[in-house]
Amino acid sequence: MNWNWKEHNKEKSLFRSYYCSGCKQSKTCGLLTNWNSDWQGYCCACYFQSQQEESQEYSNYQLVYQQKVSKKKAKDRQLLLLKNYSGCSQCGSKEVEAYSLYENSQLVCQPCLMKKEGGASGSVSFLERSKWYKRYWKIALTEWLETYQKLPVNAECADNWLKNREHLKKCDCLEIEVKELVEMFSNSLKEYHQKLEKCSCKKSEKVRVDNDYSANCESCKKTIPIASKKRIIKNRNDPRFWGLAIKEKVLCGNCLESKKENMPPLRKAEFMRYRKAKRL
Ligand SMILES: [Zn+2]
Ligand SMILES: [Zn+2]
Ligand SMILES: [Zn+2]
Numbered sequence: 001m002n003w004n005w006k007e008h009n010k011e012k013s014l015f016r017s018y019y020c021s022g023c024k025q026s027k028t029c030g031l032l033t034n035w036n037s038d039w040q041g042y043c044c045a046c047y048f049q050s051q052q053e054e055s056q057e058y059s060n061y062q063l064v065y066q067q068k069v070s071k072k073k074a075k076d077r078q079l080l081l082l083k084n085y086s087g088c089s090q091c092g093s094k095e096v097e098a099y100s101l102y103e104n105s106q107l108v109c110q111p112c113l114m115k116k117e118g119g120a121s122g123s124v125s126f127l128e129r130s131k132w133y134k135r136y137w138k139i140a141l142t143e144w145l146e147t148y149q150k151l152p153v154n155a156e157c158a159d160n161w162l163k164n165r166e167h168l169k170k171c172d173c174l175e176i177e178v179k180e181l182v183e184m185f186s187n188s189l190k191e192y193h194q195k196l197e198k199c200s201c202k203k204s205e206k207v208r209v210d211n212d213y214s215a216n217c218e219s220c221k222k223t224i225p226i227a228s229k230k231r232i233i234k235n236r237n238d239p240r241f242w243g244l245a246i247k248e249k250v251l252c253g254n255c256l257e258s259k260k261e262n263m264p265p266l267r268k269a270e271f272m273r274y275r276k277a278k279r280l
């Protein structure tokens with residue numbers, strides 16, 4: 001007999017079930033998600049929806065612009081703080097903890113914090129920042145902060161300014177940056193949308209899980225036995241089975257019970273029978 005292992009394995013992987021971790025109902029075709037390892041276990045529709053939600057945040061130019069402006073102001077303020085920092089009164093170090101600076105605009109001595117709390121946290125100092133700006137934006141941080149109390153918008157803006165000192169008066173770099181960002185999000189969404197038309201993810205009415213033996217209640221996380229080895233949950237754990245139109249797809253008996261008032265009367269009666277017989 002001429003047993004072809006290669007063909008056999010190919011066939012096996014062809015029928016291996018990969019169900020979307022998001023909707024648990026679609027076998028993913030990978031058209032939108034195969035390049036993105038974070039999303040590999042998700043179907044195209046779920047991925048598209050997440051991208052749609054994300055790009056929603058970037059669809060309003062005014063809103064994004066305002067956020068950018070306040071972020072930039074905060075960053076400028078933090079650098080000024082850092083520049084005027086005379087060092088820790090305890091140890092003299094000028095290294096501050098990065099998180100406290102960027103999240104709360106606070107100067108917390110990093111070496112002292114390390115000694116007190118241990119662990120690892122990032123540090124930042126004016127010297128280090130100056131070097132960074134010199135290297136990547138080719139500008140002198142001290143000069144900028146002293147003369148203008150703020151920084152260029154980005155590397156390109158710094159470049160424009162270096163070529164033409166008048167640039168600052170008519171700088172619209174932030175507007176351009178935001179415009180590009182908004183466009184980028186809307187373009188990639190359009191692209192995904194076109195691709196989505198060619199998607200061949202397969203839908204199943206059964207709720208799939210990624211384990212051979214059990215699933216977890218989506219509400220209380222309790223372990224639930226599933227239809228053995230078929231990787232689908234039992235109907236009784238599917239809220240739809242009880243006439244419930246809710247976003248959860250797998251629920252345990254207790255969690256279903258808390259929603260029983262929303263079941264149609266006949267379904268509710270049946271549900272109570274299941275509960276009484278301890279089948280759920
Ligand atoms: Zn999905
Ligand atoms: Zn210190
Ligand atoms: Zn500019």
Ligand SMILES: [Zn+2]
Nearest residue numbers: 029044199201
């Ligand atoms: Zn697909």
Ligand SMILES: [Zn+2]
Nearest residue numbers: 217220252255
């Ligand atoms: Zn539960």
